[in-house]
Amino acid sequence: MQGNIFNIQRFCVNDGPGIRTTVFFKGCPLSCTWCHNPESQSFEPEILFYRDKCTGCGRCKNLTVNNADFICFNGAKEICGKTVDSDYVISEVLKDKIFYDSSDGGMTLSGGEPLSQPEFTLELLKKAKEYKIHTALETCGFANTEVMRKAAELTDLFLFDYKETDPILHKKFTGQDNILILDNLNLLNVLGKKVILRCPIIPGFNDRDDHFLGISKTANCFECIEHIEIEPYHSLGAEKYEALGRKHPNIAVPEAAAVEGWLEKLRSLTEKEVKRA
Amino acid sequence: MPNLEKIKEMVFETDNEACFIERERILQRLECEFKNYDKTDKYALIFSRLLSEVSTPIEDCDYFAGRVKEALPDPGMNAPNWLLFSTGHMSFNYSEILNCGLKGMLEKIKKANTDGETAVFAQNADIVVSAVRDFAKRYSATARKKGFDRMADVLERVPYEPAYDFYSALQSVWLIHMIASCYVGSRDYAFGRFDSYMLPFYLKSLKNGMTEDEATELLAGFLIKTNEICGRSTHNYKQKPVLCQASKQYVNIGGEEPNAFSKTVLKAAMKANMAQPEINVILKPDADNEFTDAVFEAMSVLTDKLHIYNYDIIFNALTNKGIDEPTAKDFTFSACCAFDLNYHSYRLEYYVPVPQLFLKALKKQNYASLDELVNAVKEEIRADIQRDVDEKENSFENKEFARQAFVFDGLFLTDSSYECRFACDGRAKYTVYNAFCPGVATIGDSLMVLDKLVFKEKRLEYGEFIKILENNFAGNEELRQEILSFTKFGNDTEVDKYTTFAGNIFLDAADGVSLKENRYLIGGFYSLERDNSWSGEVGATPDGRLSGEPFSENQSPTYGADRNGITALLKSVAKLPFYRTATGGLNLTFSGSVSAKILKALILSYFEMGGLHVGISVVNREMLEDAMVNPDKYKSLTVRLYGFSEYFISLPKWQQIAVINRTMYEC
Numbered sequence: 022m023q024g025n026i027f028n029i030q031r032f033c034v035n036d037g038p039g040i041r042t043t044v045f046f047k048g049c050p051l052s053c054t055w056c057h058n059p060e061s062q063s064f065e066p067e068i069l070f071y072r073d074k075c076t077g078c079g080r081c082k083n084l085t086v087n088n089a090d091f092i093c094f095n096g097a098k099e100i101c102g103k104t105v106d107s108d109y110v111i112s113e114v115l116k117d118k119i120f121y122d123s124s125d126g127g128m129t130l131s132g133g134e135p136l137s138q139p140e141f142t143l144e145l146l147k148k149a150k151e152y153k154i155h156t157a158l159e160t161c162g163f164a165n166t167e168v169m170r171k172a173a174e175l176t177d178l179f180l181f182d183y184k185e186t187d188p189i190l191h192k193k194f195t196g197q198d199n200i201l202i203l204d205n206l207n208l209l210n211v212l213g214k215k216v217i218l219r220c221p222i223i224p225g226f227n228d229r230d231d232h233f234l235g236i237s238k239t240a241n242c243f244e245c246i247e248h249i250e251i252e253p254y255h256s257l258g259a260e261k262y263e264a265l266g267r268k269h270p271n272i273a274v275p276e277a278a279a280v281e282g283w284l285e286k287l288r289s290l291t292e293k294e295v296k297r298a
Numbered sequence: 299m300p301n302l303e304k305i306k307e308m309v310f311e312t313d314n315e316a317c318f319i320e321r322e323r324i325l326q327r328l329e330c331e332f333k334n335y336d337k338t339d340k341y342a343l344i345f346s347r348l349l350s351e352v353s354t355p356i357e358d359c360d361y362f363a364g365r366v367k368e369a370l371p372d373p374g375m376n377a378p379n380w381l382l383f384s385t386g387h388m389s390f391n392y393s394e395i396l397n398c399g400l401k402g403m404l405e406k407i408k409k410a411n412t413d414g415e416t417a418v419f420a421q422n423a424d425i426v427v428s429a430v431r432d433f434a435k436r437y438s439a440t441a442r443k444k445g446f447d448r449m450a451d452v453l454e455r456v457p458y459e460p461a462y463d464f465y466s467a468l469q470s471v472w473l474i475h476m477i478a479s480c481y482v483g484s485r486d487y488a489f490g491r492f493d494s495y496m497l498p499f500y501l502k503s504l505k506n507g508m509t510e511d512e513a514t515e516l517l518a519g520f521l522i523k524t525n526e527i528c529g530r531s532t533h534n535y536k537q538k539p540v541l542c543q544a545s546k547q548y549v550n551i552g553g554e555e556p557n558a559f560s561k562t563v564l565k566a567a568m569k570a571n572m573a574q575p576e577i578n579v580i581l582k583p584d585a586d587n588e589f590t591d592a593v594f595e596a597m598s599v600l601t602d603k604l605h606i607y608n609y610d611i612i613f614n615a616l617t618n619k620g621i622d623e624p625t626a627k628d629f630t631f632s633a634c635c636a637f638d639l640n641y642h643s644y645r646l647e648y649y650v651p652v653p654q655l656f657l658k659a660l661k662k663q664n665y666a667s668l669d670e671l672v673n674a675v676k677e678e679i680r681a682d683i684q685r686d687v688d689e690k691e692n693s694f695e696n697k698e699f700a701r702q703a704f705v706f707d708g709l710f711l712t713d714s715s716y717e718c719r720f721a722c723d724g725r726a727k728y729t730v731y732n733a734f735c736p737g738v739a740t741i742g743d744s745l746m747v748l749d750k751l752v753f754k755e756k757r758l759e760y761g762e763f764i765k766i767l768e769n770n771f772a773g774n775e776e777l778r779q780e781i782l783s784f785t786k787f788g789n790d791t792e793v794d795k796y797t798t799f800a801g802n803i804f805l806d807a808a809d810g811v812s813l814k815e816n817r818y819l820i821g822g823f824y825s826l827e828r829d830n831s832w833s834g835e836v837g838a839t840p841d842g843r844l845s846g847e848p849f850s851e852n853q854s855p856t857y858g859a860d861r862n863g864i865t866a867l868l869k870s871v872a873k874l875p876f877y878r879t880a881t882g883g884l885n886l887t888f889s890g891s892v893s894a895k896i897l898k899a900l901i902l903s904y905f906e907m908g909g910l911h912v913g914i915s916v917v918n919r920e921m922l923e924d925a926m927v928n929p930d931k932y933k934s935l936t937v938r939l940y941g942f943s944e945y946f947i948s949l950p951k952w953q954q955i956a957v958i959n960r961t962m963y964e965c
Contacts, residue, residue: 031863031864032863032864032963034896034965039895039896040865040899040900092783094779094783116865117869119906120865120899120900120903123898123899123900123902124896124898
């Protein structure tokens, strides 16, 4: 079984409990205006070009997106996205088994959107379970409900994105409304899965009182949600937009005081724990 | 009133060019006075005069007596004076000092005195012990005058008499340690297995009403004091003109059986939270969970000021070398990452110029296979270590004045002092040679590149590649860039085997050295600052490193070679043959704080895979770069260097850059 990914990162400590290996899937059904990982959006492989590092040696003159193993000696060009076997991914994940066992960690599938490659995702989850590895799935929730149900059987923890409460604004910011997403969250609740609600807060987009109220209502009404994580906008993806030849959305990074204010506001609206991711 | 904050402040206020002015002036005078005196009690008489003449200052904020008054050297003064000195780097028998007092120890020495050389030792011991007793009494008088009655009472008894509670034990240890470090000795006297010999006194005081908080505060006061005698500034890079120049302080805890007091040491260290002492935790991976949790909790707070050794690995390595189990269990650390058999051993060190020897062997002839090359490298290293050992053996016959008859340190290595001699004559119970291998990853990666390009792929003739190295890759930049892009040691891949191989080459060479009876030679992977200071004498290496560039530090991969994150790094480094070593260290840098839980998981897993040691720094690049420009903002910022903790702003620029260039792991 094969799938498209763009990275396998070891020693992730913020994508679920303990020490984890995170597999980043290539391609996402949403197109959030503020996306922190622009290289994860397209389902096709892409070339990232960091102009500042290029010495003009010319080794890459015949480079195409299919040369996934190409190494630029200066780190100026890299291919983002390659097709890999599930066996390869699992063998990479297994390398840190000793650390999962000592830290209650495991494997996290992220992206992009793993559920947009349902068979590959299910295969990886199934294999991880065979090796008794804890599984977490980070999802935007925009997925076929049957796929979500099957994934839920093999997933110990969902990191579920909640981007916008208002369905019309949701469509405006991400390209899709949130009806299917909320249905899927409801499904996980019915199935009794563990969920962490992850909320990107983007100044000028969703840092509104009605959205905070929406987050807290969702958290309060779904028993499956263990806690809420706030992900304040950051500009670490700026370099990647440039490397992809795309325009950076140019959003102001929030001040620390503003982030504290968001956390406080949410904490006043819900009994559930609110953390900063 | 004793005050932790105040004694801390005084450390930061010291002048980095100051010396122990009273000592210098007194010795300058005594040097003339004793010029023509050649009787065998010369050392002891000078020692005695020195201790009787120096002042005995006590500050209002002091918990313990014993301070050294510092000032800039007088014009023309050549500080420190070497009339009294020793070699340092040893651990005293503090258990004996505390339980018998100097008085009891002297009785044992006198009993062993028969004639000749032993008489000289016993006679000197007698004079020196009296001098220390009187010195403590003078401190007692100062304390009494200040109204510090408890301190005064204690100093009337210790260290001459046995310690009788927690406070008197700490006071006793401090006076001996201070005299050894600042008056007569050298740097790096270590506190040995501190939790083990302090336990009875701690328990006794608890029973008599001391609270845990009082114990922690007293101990914090003691630990902060160790920063007063490091012989180095806390700010710009200066080493004081004192005997204990650049000294580190080593408190060892844990081992086979961590005890109730071990955790108090951790608590006090967190309260003190200064660059010294190094808290060396000797951790048995299956130690009781409560102690283990306390260790990692302390590590997450103290970061670079606490480091951890794998007890099992070291114990097994020592017993495999033929050291008996009870002694092997008692190993401890003095000096950066080098071990002692507690107070039983006399240790000598040698940093083997492995990268230089490797290149020398490489260029000797055209080798037809990797095996042929490796054998030549092994022989080159073996012969070099043998030469060093032979030199040291010969030097035992030529002791210098101070050590010929007697030296203060000699009292406290009791295996030999109770036979009326000092252990440095090659007749210590255990004479241990530590042989350090710098640059193991550079050698490993170089073997990999040679094997790949020359022996396997045959892209280059052997001689052709050596020529390229001799020309420092001039005209072959594309080849060099390609080599640099190869996956190297540190990424948990199969190329790690070459660095394991390099490690074994070194250890095989060390095992091939012939030794006299009762000598032990133990290798380890440790560079200290040689990765930079030797770089100028190491030409281009096959791994793509240019002549003059730093080679790999300690047990780490070459700079920037580890690209797969910290778990991959740990898995790679664990492949080094640590089971054959007992020294050296691995330093990890995190760019943000790490929880105790994650540290515990990382380090215990590493130890499970055979890792030897871990020390950490938590710093980020921006902060360090800012500290280089605005040092005043970062007075208390410490980082882990090769085998110890150091104030970042006290480092020379090249060392600051080396720290900044390390791989920093995000958490």
